[in-house]
Amino acid sequence: MQWTKLNEQTVYANRWFSVNLADVELPDGRHLDHFLIRLRPVAVATVVNEANEVLLLWRHRFITDSWGWELAAGVVEDGEDIAGAAARELEEETGWRPGPLRHLMSVEPSNGLTDARHHIYWADEGEYVGHPVDDFESDRREWVPLKLVPDMVARGEVPAANMAAALLLLHHLRLGQDARP
Numbered sequence: 001m002q003w004t005k006l007n008e009q010t011v012y013a014n015r016w017f018s019v020n021l022a023d024v025e026l027p028d029g030r031h032l033d034h035f036l037i038r039l040r041p042v043a044v045a046t047v048v049n050e051a052n053e054v055l056l057l058w059r060h061r062f063i064t065d066s067w068g069w070e071l072a073a074g075v076v077e078d079g080e081d082i083a084g085a086a087a088r089e090l091e092e093e094t095g096w097r098p099g100p101l102r103h104l105m106s107v108e109p110s111n112g113l114t115d116a117r118h119h120i121y122w123a124d125e126g127e128y129v130g131h132p133v134d135d136f137e138s139d140r141r142e143w144v145p146l147k148l149v150p151d152m153v154a155r156g157e158v159p160a161a162n163m164a165a166a167l168l169l170l171h172h173l174r175l176g177q178d179a180r181p
Contacts, residue, residue, distance in 0.1 A: 001027045008036075016040060016075060037114040043085035044073040044118055044166065047098050047126035052146045052174050054167065055094055055126070057138035061159075068159040069144065069152060071120070071166060072137075086121040094141045095132040099125035105169060109162045120166045146171045 007023040018038045025031055047055045056069045072093040076085040083101050091097045101121040108117055132141065144152075149171045158164045 003027070006031075011035075035113075037116070039114055039116040040075040041082060041085075042073055042116060042118040043076050043082050043089055044071050044120040044162070045086035045090040045098055045101060045122065046071045046166075046170075047090070047096055047123050048146065048170060048174055049125075049143060051143075053143035054146050054149070054170060055090075055096060056142055056144050057093060058140045058142065059138040064159070066159055067139075068163075069157055069167075070138075070160060070163050073118070082119045083121055086119065090126075091129065091132075092134045093132055093137045095128060095130050096126040097129050098123035099127075104166055107162050107165060109160075118162045120162070122166075122170060146174055 004025045005022050006025055008020050010018050010020050012019040016039070020036050020038060022034045022036060023031060024034045049055075055072075057072060058067065059070055060067050072086075072090040074085065074089040074092075076082055080088075083103070087098050087101060098121075101123050104120045104122050106117055106119045108115075110116065146167075149158075149167045152158055153164045153168060158167060
């Protein structure tokens with residue numbers, strides 16, 4: 001069953017997102033008003049070192065009043081390359097400049113409400129360039145063994161679905177068969 005958007009208007013907008021209201025026709029002909037959020041693309045990045053440790057941020061999210069492990073992330077600025085934005089965010093939030101980035105995955109974290117696309121990258125090397133400029137983004141930054149990731153996700157220590165998916169995929173790619181009991 002496909003819903004048909006007949007009309008959409010902006011209710012509120014700023015430089016990061018807009019809240020829109022759409023007139024949607026359902027397959028049976030009924031109409032409903034549906035709010036949606038239009039967002040800029042989000043670029044995400046991390047580094048996995050030779051010891052199979054992943055660089056993570058421990059941070060508080062005031063919206064959900066929760067703590068959890070995350071990867072460095074932020075919006076892509078106008079005219080900015082997505083991979084370049086991912087590298088910039090990683091350096092600003094962790095103090096680590098990544099080596100060549102590889103695309104890991106792109107996800108739509110909440111496609112029933114928003115058109116947000118998160119583009120996740122990783123590097124297998126990085127260089128520490130100094131204390132993070134945006135150190136207010138996290139309480140701490142740590143190298144966490146990838147082998148711990150499945151249990152961390154299961155315990156709810158990685159609450160963001162996009163981050164959990166990326167970390168589980170990195171776990172699989174780097175540890176594969178070695179991760180099985």
